[in-house]
Amino acid sequence: MSDQASQKQWGGRFTEPTHELMERINASIFFDRRLYAQDIRASQAHAAMLARQGILSLDDTVAIIQGLDKVREEIEAGQMEWRVSLEDIHTHVEVRLKELIGEAAGRLHTARSRNDQVATDLRLWVMQACRDLDRALMEFQRALVDLGQAHASAIMPGYTHLQRAQPVLFAHHLLAYVEMAWRDRERLADCYRRTAVLPLGAAALAGTTHPIDPFAVAQDLGFSGGACGNSLDAVSDRDFAAELLFILALCQVHLSRLAEELVLWSSNEFGFIRLSDAFTTGSSIMPQKKNPDAAELIRGKTGRVLGDLVALLTVLKGLPLAYNKDLQEDKEPVFDAVETVLDCLRVLAPMLAGASVREEAMAQAVKQGFLNATELADYLAAKGVPFRSAHEIAGRAVRLAEQSGRALEELTLEEYKSLSSVIEQDVFPVLEAEHAIDRRRSPGGTAGENVRAALNLARKRLWPESE
Numbered sequence: 001m002s003d004q005a006s007q008k009q010w011g012g013r014f015t016e017p018t019h020e021l022m023e024r025i026n027a028s029i030f031f032d033r034r035l036y037a038q039d040i041r042a043s044q045a046h047a048a049m050l051a052r053q054g055i056l057s058l059d060d061t062v063a064i065i066q067g068l069d070k071v072r073e074e075i076e077a078g079q080m081e082w083r084v085s086l087e088d089i090h091t092h093v094e095v096r097l098k099e100l101i102g103e104a105a106g107r108l109h110t111a112r113s114r115n116d117q118v119a120t121d122l123r124l125w126v127m128q129a130c131r132d133l134d135r136a137l138m139e140f141q142r143a144l145v146d147l148g149q150a151h152a153s154a155i156m157p158g159y160t161h162l163q164r165a166q167p168v169l170f171a172h173h174l175l176a177y178v179e180m181a182w183r184d185r186e187r188l189a190d191c192y193r194r195t196a197v198l199p200l201g202a203a204a205l206a207g208t209t210h211p212i213d214p215f216a217v218a219q220d221l222g223f224s225g226g227a228c229g230n231s232l233d234a235v236s237d238r239d240f241a242a243e244l245l246f247i248l249a250l251c252q253v254h255l256s257r258l259a260e261e262l263v264l265w266s267s268n269e270f271g272f273i274r275l276s277d278a279f280t281t282g283s284s285i286m287p288q289k290k291n292p293d294a295a296e297l298i299r300g301k302t303g304r305v306l307g308d309l310v311a312l313l314t315v316l317k318g319l320p321l322a323y324n325k326d327l328q329e330d331k332e333p334v335f336d337a338v339e340t341v342l343d344c345l346r347v348l349a350p351m352l353a354g355a356s357v358r359e360e361a362m363a364q365a366v367k368q369g370f371l372n373a374t375e376l377a378d379y380l381a382a383k384g385v386p387f388r389s390a391h392e393i394a395g396r397a398v399r400l401a402e403q404s405g406r407a408l409e410e411l412t413l414e415e416y417k418s419l420s421s422v423i424e425q426d427v428f429p430v431l432e433a434e435h436a437i438d439r440r441r442s443p444g445g446t447a448g449e450n451v452r453a454a455l456n457l458a459r460k461r462l463w464p465e466s467e
Contacts, residue, residue: 018085027084028328031335035089036075038124040068042117043093045220046200047108053211055111060104067101068093089121090114111210112203115235115323119199122331124221126244129338130192134185136345137251138462141181143349145458147357148174152452155433156272156362157371164369167433170362172446175454180254187247195240197225202234205322236322238312238330245309248337252305255344259298262351266292271361276354279347294351298344305340308333363433370398372408372431375439379430383422393420 018026044065051061071093074080086092098105148171158168198221201207201214214227228234265272275292283289311333315326373394380390396419401408409431416423429435441447 023084026087026325028088028331029082029084029086029092031332032089032118032328033075033082033092034335035118035121035125035331036093037072038121038128039089039093039117040072042120042124042200042217042221043108044068045217046112048220049213049217050107050110050210052216053213055210055212056107060107063101063104064097064108067097067105070100071096088114088118090117111208111212112200113205113235115204116199116202118327119202119235119237120221122238122334123195123197123199123223123240126195126240126334127192127222129244129334130188130195132342133248133251133338133345134188136342136349137181137185137188139349140345141178141458142462143352144174144178144181145455145462147171147352147355148451149455149459151357151359152455153448154357154359154362155366155437157365157369158446164365164371166374167366167371167436168446169437169448169451170357170359171455172451175451175458177254177258178458181251184247184251184254187250188244191240191243191247193225194243196223198223198227199234199237201227202231205232205235207231232322236319236324236327238316238327241330241334242309242312242316245305245312245333245337248341249306249309252302252337252341252344255341255348256299256302258348259295262295262355263292263299266295270365272358272365274356274358275351276356278354279351294347298348301340301344305337308337308340366433367407370401370408372433372436373398375430375436376408376427378439379427380420380422385420385422 047056047061047064047068050056051058056064071080074096080092080096082092086095094105094108097108151170154170155167156170156173157164158166158173198214198218200217201212217223218226228237262273262275264270266275275290275295277290279292279294280290281293283291312330315329319326376397377387377390377394380393381387385393397408397411397416400415400419401411409428413423413425413427416427438447438449441450444450
């Protein structure tokens with residue numbers, strides 16, 4: 001047997017060395033090494049279970065657990081020599097453990113396979129990622145709520161088709177993104193619950209003949225869902241990874257929508273906000289430029305996260321049961337998407353906190369574009385005019401004001417009466433933006449009392465320790 005083949009966990013059958021190109025495409029160590037902590041933690045729990053079941057001696061178990069602690073310390077100190085020939089993190093850990101403690105290391109792999117081992121490691125990593133993402137989403141929500149409360153009375157145009165539509169409170173607009181983030185967090189919690197099911201014990205695909213106790217291992221490792229119910233599914237299931245990537249893709253779409261608005265709002269054409277220098281860049285040729293690059297990058301990275309989801313689904317779509325080497329391609333999309341979304345969230349929170357809101361520019365924009373036309377139609381409907389007729393009358397009022405270069409509130413009472421005899425002097429207060437805001441008291445509407453209540457509720461949910 002060649003020296004190279006003897007180092008493989010599977011080398012007993014082989015007499016020829018692996019081709020160097022096969023080594024390169026077969027190795028996953030340069031991305032799966034980030035699973036080292038999960039691999040070591042799961043191996044220690046597995047060893048402890050084997051000891052409790054009488055499969056490992058106490059001496060071997062102590063040596064294995066302490067040896068694994070040493071391996072982790074070496075990795076974290078940058079002392080591990082990463083070798084393509086050892087393929088993956090599991091082999092690196094086991095080979096180094098054998099160098100440290102001798103033959104006892106070889107007993108650690110009793111009653112398990114790399115198939116259930118890697119599935120366990122990835123689930124542990126995803127569980128931690130769900131926790132990290134939830135925390136980052138909460139900080140993002142806090143930044144939105146803080147900004148909304150700091151400008152609780154600011155009025156801005158609400159848009160449909162990117163055309164000015166009706167006035168809304170700026171805080172109401174921000175709270176829409178808070179709602180999106182709640183849904184993202186709920187989806188993460190669901191994903192966590194389905195991820196927290198232990199595959200270790202399924203071995204290669206059919207289970208093991210050893211009298212193991214996977215439920216004890218599940219408890220030790222925090223798998224609240226217990227152990228997987230089918231060994232074939234346990235080693236081949238990557239639904240949890242695909243589910244996480246879908247959640248991240250949708251979350252990144254939410255962030256991209258806000259990033260797009262930040263790009264628009266910070267332009268001279270809108271002028272609603274100024275982004276701080278910390279999250280903008282200049283031009284190499286135009287000294288006056290202040291580019292919203294952070295927001296643009298968040299918007300641009302959305303394609304990357306969507307691609308990660310498509311990549312994993314494409315890997316999974318034709319796999320027969322149970323484990324296939326294709327599943328080595330599951331990790332990079334997950335790692336990349338989690339890292340990308342975390343970075344975007346961690347940039348957005350301070351970018352929002354450091355933004356300057358120009359309430360005057362928003363208020364001025366509300367006065368242009370006839371945003372109070374719906375108020376006029378509602379006023380007429382309240383006077384008994386059928387809404388379709390009221391809509392038509394309001395449209396004619398807009399045309400009259402537009403032709404004369406005035407706003408609706410600048411038309412005279414006589415001009416209004418020429419459109420409808422039911423219009424009286426009391427129409428003018430109705431046309432004020434503040435009045436339009438306060439009248440929208442339906443659940444979820446933009447009325448000031450609604451928005452203040454929503455901000456207070458969000459603060460109670462996001463800062464429960466302050467209660």
